[in-house]
Amino acid sequence: MSDRLRVKKTYKLYVGGKFPRSESGRSYPVSGPDGTELANAALASRKDARDAVAAARKAQRPWAGQTAYLRGQILYRAAEMLEGRAGQFAEELADATGAEPGQALSTVESAIDRLVHYAGWTDKYASVLGGANPVAGPYFNHTKPEPLGVVAVVAPQDDPLLGLVEAVAPAIAAGNTVVVLASEAKPLPALSFGEVLATSDLPGGVVNLLSGKVAEVAPHLAAHADVNGLDLGGVADADLAAGLEAAAAETLKVVRRPGKAGSPLDLLRQWTEYKTVWHPAGMAAAAGGAY
């Protein structure tokens, strides 16, 4: 029998494609539902949130500028990476939530399927949500959904992996970049998910993962003028949610309130805005073009 000590993982943040500790140097113990201590996670601060928003902003334009096809390929690649590590994630999920191993594995598989689902949406949602509009004049008139920019996500508290994937995937599929505050009490599967993203050709900064106290960090994200959308899906406290929504209104953010998420298309619509352009039909019409 070996008396080798197991090498334990240090759970760190995922910001700008790197895995830093909190700039504050703080951490907090994370326990399973039965009280066994699982690990220490970094306790993110206001400045970590600020750095994450800066990283997300830097990554947003290049990410939105990638072809929809490539964004789909990258999301699919993330699904591939998660598939290869499904066993590890099932174990982490079971430790975090107390779920039966079989149930935990099926949750991981749902997360993989969700990534594949949104990988398929990347080059299709624009046709569904936008398109050519009929107008009474010699113009082409198009409506095109465009990403909001940077979306801050408070991930669901009790569904630390699948809930996070369901919140993040539609936002990044549409060309946004995100700053995610992982489940406060169960952050470990989310932080491991950062490793999946880091090996999926996803450019650094497109997804940034923070672990910490919702009540401490979320207000700074809600008030940050460089954040364009706010997902309050994981805010359990109604007063806090109302306060965050009020803070978000000061800088005109799109807010998704706590509660059940809508359909995938609803979520894609949530994190996009619409641009309509008029273009003179000009020569095409004069030449008897088919438009």
Next chain:
Amino acid sequence: MGSILSGAEAAALVRALPGVDAVGLEARAAGLATRSVKQESKARAIDLAISMIDLTTLEGADTPGKVRSLAAKAVRPDGDAPSTAAVCVYPSMVATAAEALEGTGVKVASVATGFPAGQVPLDVRLADTEAAVRAGADEIDMVINRGAFLSGDLERVFHEIAAVKAASGDARLKVILETGELVTYDDVRRASWLAMHAGADFIKTSTGKVGVNATLPVTLLMMQAVRDFRAATGVQVGVKPAGGIRGTKDAIKYLVCVNETLGDDWLTNEWFRFGASSLLNDLLMQRQKLKTGHYSGPDYVTVD
């Protein structure tokens, strides 16, 4: 003022300068960079830094329209924020800038002397300078002849600076050492003293057009030279770090160095400047953060 020294005397003085303690210099700069400036002090530092900016555009793609919008921003960057010190442009844009800034108190600075390489004949460099002054430049940013300096011809560098100083007339002369091309601290010290002896009103680190621009240790070294030069001759010379200073934190580090090395006499835009373009937006965003209590973003400042 012109120099009281001949080229040979200045070159001999400069060659006799002691070497720079590189480790000590970098440690000193790093130590000063750790000062934490918060709250009211930070607010004052931000406004001071804004007032010291030479808001710069030096692109082949500069247009009169771009220069005019930059001038408008220099005069009134944001709400009650102070004006910047100057707008810095190429000679061909000086007339446009001078017209836009007339009566505002914001100066027009022009790079000249074949900026940024300076690799054109001396008479062309002097004509470049005279044209900029004629067009209305209050300040001239010249580049030194690095080719001559690096080959050891200090006298030639001295005479050229003195000639440009004469051609600048009443305009204040900033001498760009291009420290990234001088490479060693010893050469930065020599070039600083040589430029000051030749009549520089300011010594400036960089053009912003080479890989290495202003760094804190190099600027600190130049501040020390300026301090020692005043002690030796009674003549005060300004310092202008330029290129690569993009953030409020960086700007405040430079101000701390000015305060600790040179003192209050230099803590005004008469004697200290930042050559920068994107720095202004970061300062304005930090200023908004202090006022509103939440982080600002690039959507809340002008794009230029």
